[in-house]
Amino acid sequence: MTAPTLPASRGSLPPEGAARPWGGPAAGPGPTLLNVKGLRVSFGGQEVVHGIDFSIKAGEKLALVGESGSGKTVSALSLLRLVHNADVSGSALLNGRDLLQLTEHQLRGVRGDEVAIIFQEPMTALNPLYTVGDQIGEVLQLKKGLTPRQALASTIELLASTGIPEPARRADAFPHQLSGGQRQRAMIAMALASAPKLLLADEPTTALDVSLRGQILDLLADLQRQHGMAVLLITHDLNLVRRFADRVAVMEQGHLVEQGAVSDVFAAPQHAYTQMLLASKPERDVAPAQPPAADATPVLQARGLRVGYPVPLPGLTGWFKKGEFVAVQGADLDVAPGQTLGVIGESGSGKSTLALAALGLLPYQGNLQVTGSDWTQALKSGESRALRQRVQVVFQDPFSSLSPRMTIEQIVGEGLLVHQPGLSVAQRRERVVKALADVGLVDDPRRGGDWLQRYPHEFSGGQRQRLAIARALIIDPQLLVLDEPTSALDVTVQKQVLALLQRLQRERGLSYLLITHDVDVIQAMAHHVIVMKDGEVVESGPVEQVLRAPEHPYTRTLVQAAA
Amino acid sequence: MSNSTEAVTPSLSPSARAWRRFKRNRLGYWSLVLFCLLVVGSLFAEVLSNDRPLVVRYEGTTYFPMVKDYAETVFGGDFDTTTDYLDPFIREQITQGDNWAIYAPNPYGPQTLNYFAKLPNPSPPRLDNLFGTDDRGRDLLAQLIYGFRVSVLFALALTVIGVLLGVVTGAIQGFFGGKTDLAFQRFIEIWGSMPELYLLIIFSAVFAPSISLLLILLSLFGWMGLSDYVRAEFLRNRQLDYVRAARALGLSNWQIIWRHVLPNSLTPVVTFLPFRMSAAILALTSLDFLGLGVPPGTPSLGELLSQGKNNIDAWWISLSTFAVLVITLLLLTFMGDALRDALDPRKADK
16 A cells, blocks of 8 residues: 655645636536545554545536546545545535534434435346335435425426436335436435535446446436536546546545546546556557468357347246347358457347356357367367367456455366366476466466465455466467456556557457457457347448447447547 | 565465464453363263272282272172172271272262262262262263263264265256256255154164164254255355356366365355254253154263153252253354354454
């Protein structure tokens, strides 16, 4: 835990209340609404927020930015004492009242009334046993003293204002009956029910698909203007900050390292950490795309690939037969040796199913070949081992992709047990250490032994993802299926991992099947792209062509949402 | 989370770390020590509590009455029957002059009837019988020691069998899912609906009661609860990414179960282990109490409790048996907590 204290950081903090025209719309910032001074938060004697100062004016949009573990969420939630077992000190004046000095009873009056919160994951933030209308109505009855009838009318009005179609019907819906975007809109309606002066939005769009993120953000901006409330947006996504906020405060490891107007900070970041964050857009550093040689066998080739899942049918028919949900419908793709095919699409578009089929883990119809051998035949003839050695995988979630009860040596060395069972324990250990060095986890292979007996939980997300890559590479595959390899990582770590993948591709001539929802990642990594929507490939071609001149309207929305 | 730069502690093997985590729970650790002492002690019950002397030196010859029967005539008695070493005459014979005998610390066996007792039965605790005697004049301490041994060994066997059956059936259902799971679940529903206690009563009427019969009957019904937990864990774990990655590496089903899913599914098993031991001890005790358990004549805690009920004024019977049960169950519970900590590598080991 070291906080880089560069001299530049001192000068970067703009004087409080400086006469700077914030250039907002009509309902511009007014007097200071919330003034936080010297906020410190610690858990069991360990301090995680080291005395930060910030303030929000009425009607202002402040973004609190930082990577995971920087303390941004804890800082915001501890203002309302919503963090368990935390010792909070400092002061937080909301309209002259110090939130940190209020009794629990007084604070309950503030929560959901003057200050409302939107959480990241609306599915878990809404109670699954009550309808959305009940939950919003409850706030209205509690905080505004409305009768149930009035509350229902107001609820429908609120839902309508958040742009949910058929609000009267949706009010009777349970959370699971709404789509992800609708759920987040319902959460926003609930937060607005008490007409708060300050809205804490904790990563409000992270759980949503890219094309929905923009809509939700626009909605928040609209409502902010209408109600003249202040918004504290907690996020790790710099694109959101640029689009949404007036001012930005950057946090690193519990310190507030820089704050200022968004345009200033983005144009001329003063602190080294802010500069690093802004420069963390993945860079393209891959071998140029080569026109496929006529005789070269594609590493992976699919023709008319179709993957379906059996689903239970309702009623009596369900006893006798199963329905089918088609996740991938008639996909054609080619992955050339040493090249990357990017697959882009939103959740539910079938791209992860495609990955599992490519790994030979799902039954499929159509034609699917790995280096010229057919998966179905290999599985049938029991000779799948050779194909498995050629295709390996790296999954999205670095926490569930490593068995928590196995040591690093066991995890990384497992492939050797299967594919090179003749190795002695010492030889295997040597290979494991070498693999760890290849993925940049160990600087000096001779010292790698220290790592071998550790468990995955002792490693950070980026390190775990490197472990997953080492596990895949130790048996020298030709094709690596990357299923959202960096979407669970912080931006700076994402950049490092992508750079590692690019280096490995150049050094070993690996082919990648890269599955992602992130246009930036595609831009940095892919040679060819296919775009998937509802199980179908709607567009494909070289990366420059697809991203620069998208033909399909869906691709256009994706590219625009990322810009 | 650790940084790669931080000082690396010397690597310990996973089992050494687990043991360290176990030891860190003081209560659990000392419970284990005490429980092991009790169990090991009870395994040597014959040395601790026996109506026969361990060694006798009689007129220049060494005898081992503990392992061999000697007729009374050997020690100068009148009859050609097995020696009763509690007989004051024999006692005098083998201790006078150069003769000597080493008695067990508690000179009674579980079945020993002291025909030479000075008080009517049941007699309260006194120097002759430290914990008193039961209504037939048998020494209570001896019965507790032997009864504890029977209970613990029985519980251990029942737990091991139950856990093995439960884990295997749960693993098969959870890992293969689909039709296998469906068939097994229906079978468990039917099997679990059978009235276990009545079956026990019927069987104990049909067959000669014995410990092994009891073990088989209780095992037949004891695995279902655990099986459900293991099944649920397997269903959850088998769809996690590390299992998919293992499949992609080409591991066989058996390897995936053994190396990946099983170790991550054992938390409920381990957590329930001491409680299953407790439940097994209690089951045997209750059946004995009802007279459906071990064959008559086997020392057992349940039978003692039943005697305590019949002789409510002989408070020492109920009290000491009750205390032995409570202490045993308590030790098991404390060990359970420590065990759960030890098997979770996500807990920091310090």
